[in-house]
Amino acid sequence: MKKDDIHIDFENAIVPWLGKTVKVIDYAFQELLKHNDLDLTKEQMIVLKRLHDKDGLNQNELAFLTLRNKSSLTRLLSKMERKNYILRKQSIEDKRVNNVYLTQLGKDIFLDSKPVLKEMITDVESNISKEEKEQIINILKKIQSNFNSKIESL
Amino acid sequence: MKKDDIHIDFENAIVPWLGKTVKVIDYAFQELLKHNDLDLTKEQMIVLKRLHDKDGLNQNELAFLTLRNKSSLTRLLSKMERKNYILRKQSIEDKRVNNVYLTQLGKDIFLDSKPVLKEMITDVESNISKEEKEQIINILKKIQSNFNSKIESL
DNA sequence: TTTAACTAGTTGCATGTGCAACTAATAATG
DNA sequence: CATTATTAGTTGCACATGCAACTAGTTAAA
Numbered sequence: 001m002k003k004d005d006i007h008i009d010f011e012n013a014i015v016p017w018l019g020k021t022v023k024v025i026d027y028a029f030q031e032l033l034k035h036n037d038l039d040l041t042k043e044q045m046i047v048l049k050r051l052h053d054k055d056g057l058n059q060n061e062l063a064f065l066t067l068r069n070k071s072s073l074t075r076l077l078s079k080m081e082r083k084n085y086i087l088r089k090q091s092i093e094d095k096r097v098n099n100v101y102l103t104q105l106g107k108d109i110f111l112d113s114k115p116v117l118k119e120m121i122t123d124v125e126s127n128i129s130k131e132e133k134e135q136i137i138n139i140l141k142k143i144q145s146n147f148n149s150k151i152e153s154l
Numbered sequence: 155m156k157k158d159d160i161h162i163d164f165e166n167a168i169v170p171w172l173g174k175t176v177k178v179i180d181y182a183f184q185e186l187l188k189h190n191d192l193d194l195t196k197e198q199m200i201v202l203k204r205l206h207d208k209d210g211l212n213q214n215e216l217a218f219l220t221l222r223n224k225s226s227l228t229r230l231l232s233k234m235e236r237k238n239y240i241l242r243k244q245s246i247e248d249k250r251v252n253n254v255y256l257t258q259l260g261k262d263i264f265l266d267s268k269p270v271l272k273e274m275i276t277d278v279e280s281n282i283s284k285e286e287k288e289q290i291i292n293i294l295k296k297i298q299s300n301f302n303s304k305i306e307s308l
Numbered sequence: 309t310t311t312a313a314c315t316a317g318t319t320g321c322a323t324g325t326g327c328a329a330c331t332a333a334t335a336a337t338g
Numbered sequence: 339c340a341t342t343a344t345t346a347g348t349t350g351c352a353c354a355t356g357c358a359a360c361t362a363g364t365t366a367a368a
Binding site: 027030058059060070071073074075078094095096097098 | 315
């Protein structure tokens, strides 16, 4: 088969639907944050959430939990530190490690943004039945597992 | 109810699963492109695909089809023009409009990358039944429609 | 213990993104 | 016909991201 004979039914594949859905959600979420006068991006909010769950995580752990690489996290934290939402504190046991803590302002901002996060989740899942929710999450898990083996082998 | 009493079961919501799945797919796709020595990003590839489907689209149309705003597209095209994959040609009827065309190199690159796109789609959908595929796409459509009304009202 | 290997975090460089302000061109309106 | 509004595309500014090279600190091994 010649290369230009390959037919791809792109529009009906799962991928573009996934991509578009995420874009729509991201956009709506950003709007929601703006309309609530929260000086915060989606990414920064996720970091606040993780620190709210467990304060004092180090940057490695935070990067892993928030699914980004350490250099990206470094810069995210720098911006958040400039805004005085978080605080880096060098570990005494291991001077390479920074533990990251929420400031009072960070805690306040997170509490303010929590209803927005809640609203976004509610919006996404409105009109979605419990069964559908289970279905989509299971399918998404399956898709992810299709790549686990693949990624390790690279 | 006080703000700090709001409970969010974030981990079991649809959103983070969506986000993670897209990240995994994007990462694998980028790796696949690199391993095939294709000097191309996912975004540039989508633009090539759209032009392959219909050459000579203008930037507005391309931006709409590829789900990005016009400034983002401008820069994407500038990079692709520098790599000599595409060509902007000012319209004669309306001098504001640029029609965008694939160069021969652009066509070649797209044909080379097509199998990679195909492989990615196949990987995503392996172990996914026809029913599951229909299910997930329908649920994704529903989620998107939850925001259509919302976005218009902003 | 001194060297080598590894690890946490930062930084340079390149990518992609949206918003708002801008230019140039076209369309609409008085 | 002249002014006004609209439209296509570009650009400045700010954000987020990954890779690879780097620094400094820690651990392992010779």
